[in-house]
Amino acid sequence: MNSNTIWEKLQSIDTRILYVVTLIVIALPMLFPQIKLPIVPSQESIDCYQAVEEMGATHKLILINGAFSASSRGENGWQAQAIIEHLMKMHAPFAIMSIDPQNPQLMQDIVDKYAKKYDYVYGRDYVNLGFQVAFAQTVKGMVQDIKGTVKEDWKGTPLTNIPVLKNVKSIKDVSGIIDITPVASLDTWLGLATRVYDTPLVYVPTAVMAPEGYPYKDSKQIKGILMGVKGAGDYEYLMGVKEEGTQISTILSMVYGLIILLIIFGNIGYHGARISAQNAQKHGSE
Amino acid sequence: MSIINHIFAPIPSSHPLFYVAFFLTILVGLGILALLQILPNQARKPIIALVTFLGGLYYTAEFFIPVPTGHDGNFLSPYMDTMSNIASVLGCFSVGLGIISLIGLHFKNTIKLKASWGFSATLIVCFVVMTIFTLLDQYSPKGMLIPKVANKSVYQFLFSGGLTSLDAAMFALIGFFIISASYRAFRIRSLEASYLMASAVIVMLGQVTLGSALTHNIPHAYDFFKLENLSEYILAHINSPAQRAVTFGLALGALATSLRLWLSLERGLYFDQEA
Amino acid sequence: MDSNYIHHLFNPILLFGAIGTVAVFSLVFRENKLYRLFEHIFIGLAMGYSLGMTWTQVLRPKWWDPMMHDGIWIWAIVIPIGLMFYGIYTKKFSWMARMIFGFYFGLSAGTVFQGFAAEYIPQITASFKPLIASGAITKQMAANNWIFLAILIGVLTYFFFAFEQKNIVVKKTANFGRAMLMVAMGGMFGATIMTREALLIDRVRFILIDWLQLNVHLFH
Numbered sequence: 001m002n003s004n005t006i007w008e009k010l011q012s013i014d015t016r017i018l019y020v021v022t023l024i025v026i027a028l029p030m031l032f033p034q035i036k037l038p039i040v041p042s043q044e045s046i047d048c049y050q051a052v053e054e055m056g057a058t059h060k061l062i063l064i065n066g067a068f069s070a071s072s073r074g075e076n077g078w079q080a081q082a083i084i085e086h087l088m089k090m091h092a093p094f095a096i097m098s099i100d101p102q103n104p105q106l107m108q109d110i111v112d113k114y115a116k117k118y119d120y121v122y123g124r125d126y127v128n129l130g131f132q133v134a135f136a137q138t139v140k141g142m143v144q145d146i147k148g149t150v151k152e153d154w155k156g157t158p159l160t161n162i163p164v165l166k167n168v169k170s171i172k173d174v175s176g177i178i179d180i181t182p183v184a185s186l187d188t189w190l191g192l193a194t195r196v197y198d199t200p201l202v203y204v205p206t207a208v209m210a211p212e213g214y215p216y217k218d219s220k221q222i223k224g225i226l227m228g229v230k231g232a233g234d235y236e237y238l239m240g241v242k243e244e245g246t247q248i249s250t251i252l253s254m255v256y257g258l259i260i261l262l263i264i265f266g267n268i269g270y271h272g273a274r275i276s277a278q279n280a281q282k283h284g285s286e
Numbered sequence: 287m288s289i290i291n292h293i294f295a296p297i298p299s300s301h302p303l304f305y306v307a308f309f310l311t312i313l314v315g316l317g318i319l320a321l322l323q324i325l326p327n328q329a330r331k332p333i334i335a336l337v338t339f340l341g342g343l344y345y346t347a348e349f350f351i352p353v354p355t356g357h358d359g360n361f362l363s364p365y366m367d368t369m370s371n372i373a374s375v376l377g378c379f380s381v382g383l384g385i386i387s388l389i390g391l392h393f394k395n396t397i398k399l400k401a402s403w404g405f406s407a408t409l410i411v412c413f414v415v416m417t418i419f420t421l422l423d424q425y426s427p428k429g430m431l432i433p434k435v436a437n438k439s440v441y442q443f444l445f446s447g448g449l450t451s452l453d454a455a456m457f458a459l460i461g462f463f464i465i466s467a468s469y470r471a472f473r474i475r476s477l478e479a480s481y482l483m484a485s486a487v488i489v490m491l492g493q494v495t496l497g498s499a500l501t502h503n504i505p506h507a508y509d510f511f512k513l514e515n516l517s518e519y520i521l522a523h524i525n526s527p528a529q530r531a532v533t534f535g536l537a538l539g540a541l542a543t544s545l546r547l548w549l550s551l552e553r554g555l556y557f558d559q560e561a
Numbered sequence: 562m563d564s565n566y567i568h569h570l571f572n573p574i575l576l577f578g579a580i581g582t583v584a585v586f587s588l589v590f591r592e593n594k595l596y597r598l599f600e601h602i603f604i605g606l607a608m609g610y611s612l613g614m615t616w617t618q619v620l621r622p623k624w625w626d627p628m629m630h631d632g633i634w635i636w637a638i639v640i641p642i643g644l645m646f647y648g649i650y651t652k653k654f655s656w657m658a659r660m661i662f663g664f665y666f667g668l669s670a671g672t673v674f675q676g677f678a679a680e681y682i683p684q685i686t687a688s689f690k691p692l693i694a695s696g697a698i699t700k701q702m703a704a705n706n707w708i709f710l711a712i713l714i715g716v717l718t719y720f721f722f723a724f725e726q727k728n729i730v731v732k733k734t735a736n737f738g739r740a741m742l743m744v745a746m747g748g749m750f751g752a753t754i755m756t757r758e759a760l761l762i763d764r765v766r767f768i769l770i771d772w773l774q775l776n777v778h779l780f781h
Contacts, residue, residue, distance in 0.1 A: 191676025341667025412605025420613025461761025485747025
């Protein structure tokens, strides 16, 4: 087989060149933000936004479960940023709990970014419950008694001394749960917490986990799904702001275009080589 | 119950009796472990089975015992937070297992000056430094004990500049490999592969602004064929029932496996190992 | 270049993060010592952070403080029980590690029963969808429900291995289920790519925008 045919060449571009092209494709929209594409929010993102609005309107505590670390901050971080800004706009009280050791600091950094703008004071308007081990058992404990299960906030202050938790005993006193996660934490919330007092749950996963949430959305066990960084962009659009989620959604378009082109090139090269080899064999045997 | 509450009543730590009770409890615990060790080998498997059963008994009983009318839970429900704390605290003791294994390995490399011992030494130094500064961040009032560099604490430097940046970079590597794989490995070799690829391309484009822009001008009567709507349809109406069917199978399997684990009926290399 | 920009470029947190990111990315071009160095730095930092957080976030508030400050002396029993984990390093006491692991198996199994009822029963009931268009159910909704049911039965049939699928109807149903599974997998694949590329974009953004601030300084 002649390895120098156009088909073989199409299949053998040096991967290092591809990596450099990828970096250029990512960098260009960042450096030239004039490249703008229209955002069309999905129905799931709209449902998620409306569910959070309803939770916020009650002015009862909202429980945010942060399960992400820096490894998925590229998606969950922007989602958390959009949702926290939304909650602050509505002046809804919230509590952050984390099931990853890095998450308390990451969530606190996000809250600190907007706290001054929306006059959010730690303890009065929100609390960071810190890192919790044994997730399923912690959730089960919180269903009955949040302060008895968690005991202190992430800096060691007893929860009994935190004003925002004054009228909160258990999940019953929480207006909703927002699960921002790259792992399969949805099963635990649905199985152990939400059914007890019919607590609304909004699922905010990385895109890779999002398809698993659709059956639960269909059965109305969850109120909405915010799918990955695209969901973050949708959420910002619905809020009327343009932050990092919007920019990354645009850049993602470019990268997807590149990936689809590469899949097409690779397949054209593969099938072209295959057909060419078959024809060569046919002519050879005649 | 009140007798038990009385026996195990808290004792102020300033009272000498507290330390008597503290060390006595540890001794009793160690004594029980010594007794268990003396037992014949044949007794070990039944003991493990009993402990496994007791581990699951509380949550199972709490779920199945009916809740009296007008109450939020049955007689076991008030102890939920205690069980949760026991599980959390005991679970934390297992963190040492990973640390001992990893540090032990790298310590050996460093002491014996094996190849790449410098990297092992770096790992150990970073481990010690990060542990110290994480504890200092919690314990020193207003971070006064933590040295500052350019107005930011060393802890912030290690966390934001080191840990989170490197963690994010490690996972970002996969993005490059996806590019490489999409070029070299994603070949349409069969009809089913073509369904998969077509569905993937529609969902990919439908999720981003490029897809919305490509089909923006489709007439309103044919809205369904806009990429974002097609993508939504695939996820909500094709992916959803398929996922649900898979979930049913997984759920039944998980239930059966959980029952077998709880009742120690599970077989396999680990479970059949002689205790 | 003004001095504020130079100060910003040499901010230790940003500089270390950027060098680390570039070092990690260098792996895609070739395996090298710089990558190895930062890999080991990352593992050391991650382990140290986990240990620190385990003490400050869990052990101290839930065990040490109740025991030493509130006088709940019975918490001391956790010490010999927790030490059982470390029996795994000895041949004589390794069976004790199996005991504590067995306790956790039981604990997890105990929560599955409630989880099954609360999570999956609504899934079963939600699968019984109206198939006839009448009242609030439009023709389009009914058609979607038929498709939903067909795919659900198809995929369930495909995964049913209790008997050999010889019957032509069963075989065709299973094949249909398999085809729909391929379409669903394609959707999941498309979603997976979003996650992976978003993480890469975030890191490149950190270098170009957060550190180098090229969006501000490139043409100024």
